[in-house]
């Protein structure tokens with residue numbers, strides 16, 4: 001029987017960590033795409049305690065750096081000819097203007113551009129698997145702001161709009177994948193996991209401020225174990241969720257900017273041009 005393989009970005013914290021722990025018995029091999037190899041090695045030990053039979057491999061990948069993403073994809077393609085499930089989960093919230101090494105807004109680079117490139121590079125492997133699944137961890141924040149030019153190097157910084165646009169980008173990516181590849185068997189789902197108490201947005205503000213803000217908002221947040229269930233559900237039921245946006249596990253209509261087809265077309269085409277790619 002062919003080995004089943006799952007790859008996940010951002011497995012070292014929060015929703016990604018919860019997801020991979022829940023899915024520990026669902027695949028024969030799990031590829032942990034992580035920028036922090038120490039955290040990934042620690043996670044690997046934890047995962048092997050949960051299931052000593054599973055094969056765990058750490059792949060170094062900084063989603064905010066195009067060369068790192070290309071190298072990670074090359075490493076995977078060199079070793080494997082198929083990938084059953086790709087989970088695009090890693091993400092950040094910046095609280096001040098930050099640029100990636102390639103000159104993009106850091107949130108757009110990490111949350112969207114890196115994942116677009118990774119998906120483009122790994123799609124042939126996904127299409128060569130039996131399961132053919134991509135799960136994108138998007139966010140209800142896609143409703144925060146319409147996409148705006150210049151897409152990847154905005155002149156002004158606004159944390160809410162910038163984060164919202166990067167997550168709108170991931171939603172567009174999921175929609176584009178579904179439109180182009182569902183007839184060939186690809187099952188794509190975009191997931192909003194709810195408001196989950198994780199590390200997101202906490203690393204770049206002082207622990208005192210982060211503690212205060214998150215304490216005030218605490219009643220609205222669910223735990224990581226609860227929050228990751230929507231991702232786990234989408235992975236486990238590819239047919240049910242294929243082509244849909246899952247809002248905390250419930251299939252939901254995509255509203256506002258999420259259904260702006262013209263803007264999606266323009267944004268996806270601009271991404272392809274920026275990355276010097278012909279098609280997704």
Ligand SMILES: NC(=O)c1ccc[n+]([C@@H]2O[C@H](COP(=O)([O-])OP(=O)(O)OC[C@H]3O[C@@H](n4cnc5c(N)ncnc54)[C@H](OP(=O)(O)O)[C@@H]3O)[C@@H](O)[C@H]2O)c1
Pocket residue numbers: 009010011012013014015016033034035036039061062063064065089090091092110111137138139140167192193194195196197198199200201
């Ligand atoms: N928490 C929420 O309420 C919420 C709501 C809606 C959507 N989401 C989405 O859920 C996803 C997971 O976020 P989370 O809340 O679980 O946050 P988190 O606890 O901060 O985890 C984020 C993960 O992404 C990784 N990551 C960040 N930047 C990276 C980079 N440049 N290269 C590679 N990996 C990188 C982190 O790695 P390190 O461990 O090395 O930092 C970590 O594993 C994100 O896409 C987020 O937008 C979260």
